[in-house]
Amino acid sequence: xxxxxxxxxxxxxxxxxxxxxxxxxxxxxxxxxxxxxxxxxxxxxxxxxxxxxxxxxxxxxxxxxxxxxxxxxxxxxxxxxxxxxxxxxxxxxxxxxxxxxxxxxxxxxxxxxxxxxxxxxxxxxxxxxxxxxxxxxxxxxxxxxxxxxxxxxxxxxxxxxxxxxxxxxxxxxxxxxxxxxxxxxxxxxxxxxxxxxxxxxxxxxxxxxxxxxxxxxxxxxxxxxxxxxxxxxxxxxxxxxxxxxxxxxxxxxxxxxxxxxxxxxxxxxxxxxxxxxxxxxxxxxxxxxxxxxxxxxxxxxxxxxxxxxxxxxxxxxxxxxxxxxxxxxxxxxxxxxxxxxxxxxxxxxxxxxxxxxxxxxxxxxxxxxxxxxxxxxxxxxxxxxxxxxxxxxxxxxxxxxxxxxxxxxxxxxxxxxxxxxxxxxxxxxxxxxxxxxxxxxxxxxxxxxxxxxxxxxxxxxxxxxxxxxxxxxxxxxxxxxxxxxxxxxxxxxxxxxxxxxxxxx
Numbered sequence: 001x002x003x004x005x006x007x008x009x010x011x012x013x014x015x016x017x018x019x020x021x022x023x024x025x026x027x028x029x030x031x032x033x034x035x036x037x038x039x040x041x042x043x044x045x046x047x048x049x050x051x052x053x054x055x056x057x058x059x060x061x062x063x064x065x066x067x068x069x070x071x072x073x074x075x076x077x078x079x080x081x082x083x084x085x086x087x088x089x090x091x092x093x094x095x096x097x098x099x100x101x102x103x104x105x106x107x108x109x110x111x112x113x114x115x116x117x118x119x120x121x122x123x124x125x126x127x128x129x130x131x132x133x134x135x136x137x138x139x140x141x142x143x144x145x146x147x148x149x150x151x152x153x154x155x156x157x158x159x160x161x162x163x164x165x166x167x168x169x170x171x172x173x174x175x176x177x178x179x180x181x182x183x184x185x186x187x188x189x190x191x192x193x194x195x196x197x198x199x200x201x202x203x204x205x206x207x208x209x210x211x212x213x214x215x216x217x218x219x220x221x222x223x224x225x226x227x228x229x230x231x232x233x234x235x236x237x238x239x240x241x242x243x244x245x246x247x248x249x250x251x252x253x254x255x256x257x258x259x260x261x262x263x264x265x266x267x268x269x270x271x272x273x274x275x276x277x278x279x280x281x282x283x284x285x286x287x288x289x290x291x292x293x294x295x296x297x298x299x300x301x302x303x304x305x306x307x308x309x310x311x312x313x314x315x316x317x318x319x320x321x322x323x324x325x326x327x328x329x330x331x332x333x334x335x336x337x338x339x340x341x342x343x344x345x346x347x348x349x350x351x352x353x354x355x356x357x358x359x360x361x362x363x364x365x366x367x368x369x370x371x372x373x374x375x376x377x378x379x380x381x382x383x384x385x386x387x388x389x390x391x392x393x394x395x396x397x398x399x400x401x402x403x404x405x406x407x408x409x410x411x412x413x414x415x416x417x418x419x420x421x422x423x424x425x426x427x428x429x430x431x432x433x434x435x436x437x438x439x440x441x442x443x444x445x446x447x448x449x450x451x452x453x454x455x456x457x458x459x460x461x462x463x464x465x466x467x468x469x470x471x472x473x474x475x476x477x478x479x480x481x482x483x484x485x486x487x488x489x490x491x492x493x494x495x496x497x498x499x500x501x502x503x504x505x
Contacts, residue, residue: 001235004262005031008253010240011269013041014475015466017223017234018482019267021076024230026490031261032232033253035239040220041269042468048421049307051349051359055423056439057216058347058361059087059319060475061204069204069476071147071503072483077229078222083213085350088317090116092209095181097326098408104178105318106206110136113206117178127170131179134165135206138199144480145200147503149496158449162198163190163330177329181321184345184363186473187298187440190330194446197472204476211317211350219475240270243279243463250279250463267485269467271435272454284459295452297438299333300425302341302366304402307359312416315357320346322409333365341365341405362406366398368425368436378430395422441469456485464488 007023009016012034024030038044042056062069063084073079089112091105107116110132118125139145141157166179185201186193212218224234239256243266254260268275272292281289323329323343332343341364349359368375374391399422407413425437435442444452454470464485468474471481487495 001031001233001238001259001261002029005029005233006263007031007265007267008261008263009033009267009269010253010275011035011041011467012039012220012234012236013269013467014043014219014223014478015468015470015482015485016041016267016269017220017227018072018076018479019269019466019485020232020234021223021227021230022482022486022495023489024227024232028265030227030232031263032227032234033238033240033255033261034234034236035256037236038217039224039234039236040217043216043220045215045217048305048359049419051307052215053305053349053359053361053421054212054216054347055428057212057219057475058345059092059205060084060210060212060216062207062476063210064208067204067207068146069479071499072476072479075499075502076223077226078219081222082218084210085213085317087209087211087319091318092205093182093319093321095178096320096322096409097177098322098324100174100326102174102326104181106182106202108206108208110206117175120178121172121175124170124172124175127172127175131166131169132206134169134195135199135203138196139203142196142200144483144496147496147500149493155449157196158194159446160195161191161446162188162193162195165195166198174326177323177326180329181323183330184321184332184343187333187365187438187443188330189333189443192443192445192447194444194449197444200472200477201474211348213350215349240278245279245283245460248459248461250460263462265462265464265489267464267466271467272465272469273435275465279460279463288459291451292454295442297368297435298440298443299365300368300428300437301363301423301439302398302402302425303423303427304362304399304406305359305421305423306362306413307418307421308357308416309418311356313357313360313413315354316348317354319348320344320409322346324405333367335365341402344402344405346406346409362402364402366425368438370394371424371426371437374426377426395424398422398424435469440473441467456481457488 006028007030009020009032012032020030020032044055045052089108093106094103096103105116107113114128117128186197240253241256242254243250244252250266252260252262335342344362344364346362348357428437442452456465466482466485468478
């Protein structure tokens, strides 16, 4: 590692790597520092019993030719090398309810989305079309979402509540539950989640939905390959613990191993709360520090990773969003010991063949408070620590309870299982760096939209922020967020024009 770079990026999540490539392509010398053994943040995969599992990327939308993420990935140089599998056109997501024993599809393409749901709700065609139109209109009001540099979104959009909007579209309670049924994508909260977050989350999947064959870490590999091609550097086991600054400029990033690196510009792809502590809270306005400190992380997940015996469980080319009760689509996170889990998301790995599944991931909500007694333990590949027997017992107990619920939806699944593996909010915190292990950064609030708005440029002259806590989460959201961050450095109009010109050639 050199002593000095034009750009020093802390954290190798998607936001950090995308920012690194954009700036390396502009001729800056760039270095990315990662504390863990694996690059990629939420894009990480791991292997159990020779089966690949994703930690965060279970499917990706907007990747068909000409669509927004396709264009961004094309510009980054990774699109042509990704191994993708298109999900079921007539139902990439299935929303299902235990109490009514019914399943409903979310289909690809807005016309098809409407047509597939009309089969179940013949009276509701106009309302479904109204919902689709509003999703598209809302997304269109964010210029960068469609690679436009001009235009300001109407700030009133930020105050529209998702549940209230969906309830206003139709009187049919079952249809309301189906339209809101994938709110696990953004950890939906009835009285807080804004409709724009719902729209931005579901729109790209309705456009097109893909699974990464053999996991999302291929995105990381391709990004790093492109970064190196443009002269950028990336280092692991480099945990930044402090930013040294003089007056209003960051001068150096100091690492846990005692080494340091200086730079002209610093971009933090780690949690904003952690960033403030590394810089020193006294360097920011008290009101800003207070606002960042008061932000609530969205919910954390408990995950079950099942490895199947060979040729025992059929592959399904769609995800499930399953609820015990169709009336609790917005309250699945409000559970007690008895009622947990109220809902889960289930997704399969896209492997070599289409007939049999080799593994399946199940995610449900878990409150970080349930892990309170172990919160002072840290365990990663870079720094191993045994959390103790009680933690293993806790995970085993939860896994069993979760499995009983899964069995109701997939009878006979237990007979197909070769092995079961788990992760808790602590795993997400330690490996991915989310505050209290949250899945998608901080919760957005339609009642107070500006509270959760974190600008990518900080008060310090040369310190910028990127990642899922800034702007939007998800592959598309974080990619756009990185473009926003880099726009502050190279200019928005210049950068967006460059991306558009590149993808039109």
